[in-house]
Structures are given as C-alpha cells and as structure tokens.
Amino acid sequence: MTNWKVVTIALGLALGWTMGAASPSADSQAEVEMNVARVEGLTRHLRNYPRDVDEMEHLAALYLANGSYDAAIGPLARALQLDPHRRSLWVGLDTALRHLDRQRISDEELAVRAVEFRNALNGR
Numbered sequence: 001m002t003n004w005k006v007v008t009i010a011l012g013l014a015l016g017w018t019m020g021a022a023s024p025s026a027d028s029q030a031e032v033e034m035n036v037a038r039v040e041g042l043t044r045h046l047r048n049y050p051r052d053v054d055e056m057e058h059l060a061a062l063y064l065a066n067g068s069y070d071a072a073i074g075p076l077a078r079a080l081q082l083d084p085h086r087r088s089l090w091v092g093l094d095t096a097l098r099h100l101d102r103q104r105i106s107d108e109e110l111a112v113r114a115v116e117f118r119n120a121l122n123g124r
Helices: 003-020 026-048 055-063 070-082 087-099 107-121
Strands: none
Touching: 026 055, 055 070, 055 087, 055 107, 070 087, 070 107
C-alpha cells in the first residue's frame, strides 16, 4: 500500500536535490515547498470530493512531472474507474509505466491501486 504522506515528503526531497543539489537556493526551496503544498492541497480536496477526476488527473500529473511515476498510478487508476474513456488518463498511465520499464499493467493491479489510493485518502 502506498503511504501518500511518505510520497509527498519524498517528492519534496527529490525536488530539493534535483533543483538545488546540496544547498538549494531560496527560489528552488520555495518551489519545492509550493509543490509539496500542491500535493497536500490536492489530497485534501480529494478527501472531500473523492469523485473529482480532474483533480486526480492533476495530482497524477504533478507526480509524473516530478518523477514519482509509481505514485502517479494510484490516482490514475481511481480516475480511470470513474472515467474510463478519458484518453489523457490512459496517456498518463502509459507514461508512468514506460518510465517504470513496464509495458503493461493488469486490470487486477489497476483495481488494487485504485482501492489503495481511495483508502489512503481516507486515512486507512
């Protein structure tokens, strides 16, 4: 099960290392903090509006943009349950899998990832 709090912290650390190496500048530190705040804000929003596919897609895009490909699969899987015909979700999933050196993901694994994401939002 993915611990989304850990993913958020890891995202912040990865961004800090990527953008500022050993000693990030004030600007890069501010950008890291802003991205972490965006992840936390999106997560909070999704707790209140658990069927908001647009925001799930935004969360996944944020993870993808920052190299957290495995973390992106959960919100994409849940969004695909709600809107399986949205092409951009499939493109995002394909991007995540490609970066993880995977050619495919089973329907069963997608279902498990969606449940894990939903449970993580609810603090389970």
